[in-house]
Amino acid sequence: MVENKTExxxxxxxxxxxxxxxxxxxxIQKYLKDNGLEEKVSFxxxxxxxxxxxxxxxxINGKLYNNINExxxxxxxxxxxKDNY
Incomplete structure (x- = not known):
């Protein structure tokens, strides 16, 4: 992670x-903006x-998620x- 941010x-x-x-x-961009997470995340x-x-x-935070869809x-x-904040 970068500077204690979710990566x-x-x-x-x-x-x-x-x-x-x-x-x-x-x-992802909309999710971060809508939830006020832009300053807490390195994207x-x-x-x-x-x-x-x-x-x-x-x-995300070093864990690879496969077969991602919307x-x-x-x-x-x-x-x-939910787990981090």
Missing amino acids: IVICLGSSCFARGNKSILPI NGNHCYSECINGPNVK EKIVQVLNKVF
Whole structure:
């Protein structure tokens, strides 16, 4: 984690991006803004996790989440932030 912030890193590799992370990116941004979490989170992109077959992938605090979709990312974020804040 960076500076005691929750770290979210979304895979921006071509496979993950084409398989759904293109639509996941604005969902995460909106979630962070709507919940006042922008200052508590380091949110970045990464080129590839070499897990393309299991993508789209998002890593949160070092844990890789596979097969992310629009519904699943909100569930994951709710759990992460319920546990941390």
